[in-house]
Amino acid sequence: MVRFAALKSLYEVEKTIGTGGFAKVKLGTHILTGEKVAIKIMEKECLGDDYPRVRIELEALKSISHHHICKLYQVIETPTHFFMIMEYCSGGELFDHIVEKNKLSESESRMFFRQILSAVAYLHSKGYVHRDLKPENILLDKDLNIKLIDFGLCAKPEGGMETHLQTSCGSPTYAAPELIKGRKYIGSEVDVWSLGVLLFALLCGFLPFDCDTIDSLYKKILSGKYDEPSWLSKESREVIRRMLQVDPSKRIKVEDLLSHSWMTMGCYEPVTFSSLHELQERDEEVIDLMATYYGVSGKAMSQRLGEWRYDYDTATYHLMLARKKQGLPLKINSHH
């Protein structure tokens, strides 16, 4: 078991639950509360050109907080490593859920897609674009709620959401035509294209544009032509077609997707995107428990937490809040 001095007496580190190019994600336990967390570990010397992605993700995750975005609790930086302590999503990747069930029913697809759309609409409302939306970057918690991850390629265009971006990034399979053409593009429009590919994958269990060579994949995406399975409902084909428009100016906008008839079928309300976390008042009971544990006043504790330092106290506060929401007894393991 590899030991990380920086995590000593704060977190227990357990098995590896995921790896991406430059990061390893391990299951961990937050010692003070006993709650599970995901610890994303990055070795600085292995980052190379991916180093900027870490800074981008850290800055993004520190300024957003939404119930369908994997929460960042704590950041620990040492001379050799970054550690990101995050919300644990025990349901794994949406990708594996689709593979396991071969394809999802229209109603299950709608349940998941509405949550993904809520996260993306929230992101856009905060001036961010994700740019790498795909089932591998969508996790499920134990209640099968969607949690978006991997903000390493996200962007917060300086001049606002209408500013053109240029960087070509993300996975080609989910990338919009204007992006793979290397043209200037509007971030929110490329996210809508990826959402279209995603919804197709949920409903069909395979990808609309999938070829064995990059060149034929690009040709197919630029053509915008894909096979619609005959068993796909009329409404599903229509909403997918509105997202998979090669001409970005003809592509449906996120705000119109929120109230689209496919989203509200089954007497659903239009998709909302305000964050349950941001609406949340400060929890005095948790603050008082922490204040007592640290032997400081409630006011001092509240002051300290209000600075959102993403330190151990930030993690302890959020994890105790999560326990309270599950109806679990609030405890602080003093002896250890």
Ligand SMILES: [NH3+]CCCOc1cc(-c2cn[nH]c2)ccc1C(=O)Nc1ccccc1
């Ligand atoms: N495809 C996802 C592999 C697992 O990755 C994660 C899992 C969790 C997770 C697992 N349970 N709860 C949260 C949280 C974050 C990540 C993540 O950011 N991975 C990653 C992204 C870019 C490059 C390298 C790795």
